[in-house]
Amino acid sequence: MDRILRPNWVEVNLSDIESNLRKIRKIINNKKITFVVKANAYGHGIREVSKFAQSNKLCDYFGVSSIEEGVILRESGIKLPIIILGSIYPFNNFKYLFDYKLSPTISSVTAMDEIIKYSKKINSRIGLHLKLETGMNRVGVGENSLIKMVDKALSSKNVLIDGIYSHFSSADNDRDYTLWQLDNYKRVVDKITGIKFLKHIANSSGTVNFSSSHMDMVRCGLAAYGDMDGFKEALSWKTKIVFLKYVKKGSYISYSRTYKTTRRTRVATIPLGYGDGYMRSLSNKASVIINGKRAKIIGNITMDMCMVDVSDVDVKIGDEVIVSGSSGDDFISVKEIAAKAGTIPYEITTLITTRVPRVYIYKGKRR
Numbered sequence: 001m002d003r004i005l006r007p008n009w010v011e012v013n014l015s016d017i018e019s020n021l022r023k024i025r026k027i028i029n030n031k032k033i034t035f036v037v038k039a040n041a042y043g044h045g046i047r048e049v050s051k052f053a054q055s056n057k058l059c060d061y062f063g064v065s066s067i068e069e070g071v072i073l074r075e076s077g078i079k080l081p082i083i084i085l086g087s088i089y090p091f092n093n094f095k096y097l098f099d100y101k102l103s104p105t106i107s108s109v110t111a112m113d114e115i116i117k118y119s120k121k122i123n124s125r126i127g128l129h130l131k132l133e134t135g136m137n138r139v140g141v142g143e144n145s146l147i148k149m150v151d152k153a154l155s156s157k158n159v160l161i162d163g164i165y166s167h168f169s170s171a172d173n174d175r176d177y178t179l180w181q182l183d184n185y186k187r188v189v190d191k192i193t194g195i196k197f198l199k200h201i202a203n204s205s206g207t208v209n210f211s212s213s214h215m216d217m218v219r220c221g222l223a224a225y226g227d228m229d230g231f232k233e234a235l236s237w238k239t240k241i242v243f244l245k246y247v248k249k250g251s252y253i254s255y256s257r258t259y260k261t262t263r264r265t266r267v268a269t270i271p272l273g274y275g276d277g278y279m280r281s282l283s284n285k286a287s288v289i290i291n292g293k294r295a296k297i298i299g300n301i302t303m304d305m306c307m308v309d310v311s312d313v314d315v316k317i318g319d320e321v322i323v324s325g326s327s328g329d330d331f332i333s334v335k336e337i338a339a340k341a342g343t344i345p346y347e348i349t350t351l352i353t354t355r356v357p358r359v360y361i362y363k364g365k366r367r
Contacts, residue, residue, distance in 0.1 A: 007271060008270075008356055009237075009356060009357045011236045011359045012234055012358055012360050014234070014367070015362055016226055016232035016234040017058075020223060021035065021053065021058040021220075023223075024207060024218065024220050024223055025058075027208065028218055029214075031215075031217060032218075033059040034060070034062065035061070035062055036219055037069070037221075038065035038069055038085065038086075038221070042227075042350050043352040044225055044234065044235055044358070045358040046076075047073075048358065048360050048367075050062055050076065052360075059080070060080065061217070063082075063085050064084060064086075065084070065085055066086055067088065067102065071102075081103055081162075083102075083103045083129055083163075086139075087107060088104050088106075091114040091118070095118075098118075098124050098126060103127050103128055103129060103162055105130075105139075106129070106149065107140050108141060109141070109148055115159060116152060116156045116158070120158060125159070126158065128160070129164065129165055130149055130161060130163070131164075131165060131166065132164060134166040134167075134181040134184040135184065136166070136167045137169075140166060146188060150192055154194075165198075165201055166185045167201065171205035171206040171209055171210060178213075182210065185201050199216045200217040201213055202219065204220045204222040204224070206218070222345065227335065227346070233334060236322070237322075237323035237352070237356075238320060238323060239323060240320055240321060241269070241318060242271055242317065243317070244269075244317055245266070246264060249262065249264055251265070253307050254298075254299025254301075254302060258283065258284060258299060258300050263311070264311075265309055266309070267310070269306075269307055269308075270305065270308060272301075272321075273301055273303045273304040273306055275304050276352065277352040279343075281341045282297060284297065284298060286337060286340050288321050288323055290320070291313060291315060293330075296308065308321070324348075334348050
């Protein structure tokens with residue numbers, strides 16, 4: 001349905017995503033970019049964002065978490081290489097890698113054995129990326145296992161090593177540990193000779209903060225969506241006032257009576273709740289912008305609605321409410337919301353549920 005019947009929507013500014021990816025390309029001196037679009041493109045909409053990036057030649061690869069996300073991209077018309085950054089299990093799911101031309105991450109000797117066996121069975125070739133453990137301690141193999149996996153791939157006519165990569169854990173806040181990870185990575189991959197493959201380790205923070213980590217390719221999500229300093233935030237979240245009332249001093253607002261009015265208060269209700277991904281932990285902490293002025297969320301955020309103190313704002317039913325984004329000279333960033341919720345920007349945008357429509361803007365016009 002194209003119409004927005006419940007006034008709660010997200011606007012994604014594709015011009016900002018374009019600007020951010022071009023800035024990344026400049027930072028890395030025209031090396032390759034994997035545009036990370038997992039988790040519904042961090043809440044921005046995997047289909048639309050990916051098709052836009054491909055059509056405007058803004059990246060070289062796409063990075064997703066799962067086979068399912070890779071299939072979504074292929075069925076949406078994406079032709080660029082797609083790397084599955086998550087683990088593939090159970091192994092009988094390898095079938096979909098071949099059917100949809102997806103490049104898996106192989107992060108164990110067992111998985112290498114299984115994909116070699118499967119590729120031989122169907123007599124089909126596949127390119128893949130090996131993951132080296134350097135200090136994240138999530139998924140990846142050590143040096144000895146990596147060498148074994150390379151040898152096994154070289155002995156197979158169907159399995160090609162497209163890349164070997166690792167992942168920074170703390171490139172945003174720990175320089176020494178990040179450089180230690182980078183040294184670990186270089187030390188191991190420099191031992192692998194006789195074949196050509198892409199070397200990549202930098203995420204968004206690595207790309208911005210550590211030029212020595214750029215290698216052959218970087219993998220960027222957060223910077224591409226603008227949720228870090230120096231980039232343009234592409235997502236705005238908006239709603240409208242649907243109900244207004246006055247309550248007397250000493251009244252309680254919402255569930256569990258967590259907020260008590262200290263004066264006669266004008267309360268606006270907006271159709272925004274944790275069912276939309278607006279975290280309950282923002283109750284009595286967050287603010288919105290209405291008609292150029294800040295107004296505080298009061299009481300516990302409910303599943304479908306929350307209440308706002310608009311006593312000091314001139315409002316009427318139907319007025320637009322900025323949950324995140326700009327209004328006049330004021331701006332509520334995803335980073336600000338994350339800080340008030342005690343989390344990170346990634347979580348704020350990826351939690352926005354599918355019942356919130358995404359509207360796409362490019363060069364000031366709705367697409």
